[in-house]
Amino acid sequence: MNAAAEELDPVGLSDAAPESLWTKGLYKFRRDRVGMWSFAVVLLYVGIALGVWLGFWATGWADLAGGKWEPVSGAHWFGTNIIGQDIFDRAIYSTKTSFEVGLVVAVLATALGAILGAIAGFFSGSWLDELILWLMGVLDSIPFLLFVAAIAYTLQSIPEISKYSMHIAMIVTFWITAGRLVRGEVIKLKEMEYVDAAHALGVPEYTIIFRHILPNTAHILLVQATITFVAAIKSEVILSFLGLGVKDSMSWGLMISESSQEVLAGFFNNFLAASVLLFGLVMAFNLFSDALQDALDPRTVAD
Amino acid sequence: MELFSYSLRKLATGIPLIIGVTLVSFLLMVYFGPDKTFELVGKNPTQEQIDEIRAQLGYDQPMVVRYLDYLREIVTLDFGNSESTGERINALLARTIPVSIAVALPGFILGNLLGVGLGLLAAFYRGRWPDKMIMGSAAIGMSISFLIVIIAFQIILSSSYGLNLFPVRGWSVDSFGDYVSYVTVPTLATVFVALGYNTRFYRSVIVEETTRDHVRTARAFGVPSLQLYCKLILKNCLIPIITRIMFSIPFVVISGSLLIESYFGIPGIGKVTYDAIITGDQPILKAVVALTAIMLVVVQLLTDIMYRWVDPRVSLK
């Protein structure tokens, strides 16, 4: 038995208790206190976002509800902004925006990465693989902000989708990491016996890839999706601040953008409200993502 | 000689990347991009005026010709003039890139040095409280948006609501003292943001290395910890470290400090790029994209050569 194999399974548990990766993962995750707490915080944010989406609260985010720069009060929990809009409502409403961006980008980018990565991995060495690798290299080499801008230009003439140019740009760049991971994993998995068996039974290649191999990378995809989610909401803030992101809506990035002049005049409410909520969500999601990775990683050597 | 022919071959294999990057950007920005004719012609233009402007902008040429033109610009490293200011782009680059490097370099170096240092420390104390503290701080650092960091540092260090030690924004550097006063806040912000990611990355690389057999051998022969970590393990980790550092260089030099520069109003290439994005100044954007791709290919070559330098197992084939 070599050292690596010992690390994997120091006490031979895998034979003793043939648990699946997911059962084991759930068990480990449930015992991870930081993970559970961060998950609870994430759920709280989900609740807030759902409430906004269902119209339970923060419906008045665009109303002129008071005077300029009102301080914190019972009526305006975080005060009001320069034109008298309620900062609390705007900050809460932005949670929904964040989730929208995060979910759309995380799900679609991960799915795209899974599909292209699986194809590249399964046909590794072929022209198809070369092509996908080349595409990854190319998209990785275009400065992100420029790419977002370029996509925005392109879509300018199609108003129905032009407001999603930020989402599209993120999906088109963020799938690459997932794609690389899946490709590597599929190259390993396709050597497994059950794949040979499926081949021998005459199962079509695409069925093998998507029904038999890809599901075995689900744990990688789940972790990667959470990482992409965080990357997306962080990018949204910066893009919106730069004027390349959210339009005709509200987001923490836009709030921070509004506040960048205000703070020099000594009014911090807008900045603090957006920053604190953003930080809370990103931090919780990061910790959740770490815990998930620990729980689902069959080898926890690096920690 | 071997090195030379290797370099040529390596650069040649970079051509598909350069073609891909430029083609994708060209299609998005130019082919599907906005038509600027009507921004440039005056009111009630005559057909001749329109045609003249279109000819000036190259719109009368077929797309293939325009793309080949772009490739010619890249090969000759002559990107024409800016559409908004008319300045020669090469002059613009020569003026702004040094500023960008001056702004980004201290933060880049500090961020990586400190990252490696903290990574070593955390790996050495793996599982014990210094590790937990360092990694906890890294997790917090990674969760704070770059934007928030910049604004918070500005408030704390440069505004009258804070310590008011440094200029709020701008860049008028005539002496080293000026340089320090203008570069400090951007540098601190960059380091703050990069440190979490760097430390985490370097720690995991180092921890991975500590599980290798040769580390056990070294310990079995009485190598002291300091030498073990700072010499034996670190040298083995140089490949991932060099890779990370080298491949971030093109983005740092060409556009990485875009947010910093546009926020602080620093006249570097990042700000120029941002302005070009906003105004749709295609020649500048095309130059920036092409330069980034070229630099990436060059960096790839340099990185390969450095690999051989630090790892005897790597040979240039």
Added chain:
Amino acid sequence: MAEPLLRVRDLAIEFDTQYGTVRAVDGVSFDIYPEETVGLVGESGCGKTVTGLSLLGLIPKPPGRIAAGSIEFGGRDLATASEEELRTIRGSEISMIFQEPMTALNPVFTIGNQMADVLARHKGLTDSQARTEAIEMLGRVGIPSPARRVDEYPHQLSGGQRQRVMIAMALSCNPKLLIADEPTTALDVTTQAQVLEQINKLQEEFRMAVILITHDLGVVAETCQRALVMYCGKVAEQAPIEELFAQPRHPYTAGLLSSIPRIREDRPEHLPIIAGRVPDLLHLPAGCRFAARCERALDRCQTEQPELGEKTASAACFNPVPV
């Protein structure tokens, strides 16, 4: 008999795993006398490597630790010695070589560099002295043209040569004890024999004791004077080689021996393998750990743990194989 060089008593080594604490080595005692070769044999995972590592204080901690016992060597207890103290012993008084020659050397330093480092540290040699010495040692372990080889990197050597380099490095400071952890397992058969022969030859020249960890009983028969048989973290039996092979007392040893084809005179159709499986360290039985697989188990074996006697030939068994 002379004073033992190394006296291990009731050694216990624990690891924290995610499912609880496991005792990988539990109450192991043995003596090593100067200049003898002792085989440490047992199935994979029975705790041989961990025992070897503990003698140098090399148990990775966390997650591991020496939970109990003492390791007396040269008037000190290595189980409780400080890291500083251990460091002066490692590679100078006690050396260890490992199973994996391919990865045991540092890939980015020349072998001369790595050897000289050890010499400079423990013998206080200057760089050029250390280099000369390294070249000489390489010659003694049978590396051809050592003056050239000294500047090569590990990947430029074959597996057998790398293991020889490890041996040269291990012996360069004249250790009193060499722990060789499966030094030949990763090598092909001819190289195995050469390397073992080399170790044997050098042992006589350097007059050191050797603990040879292996699961190859053939190797033990050829090279050792004594052997300790480990099972699941405990010593099952210890005996001089001739006795051990002629009349094993512990049923586990007997089982091991009968599973080696060449030691038997008749050639059975099937190799007898010991039925059942090693208990996992988290769920150990109350009694003898081998009881579940033992044909000779008594009721007592299920509830009580047999102890190993103090004698040089003894088995931890309530119902040993009769002589």
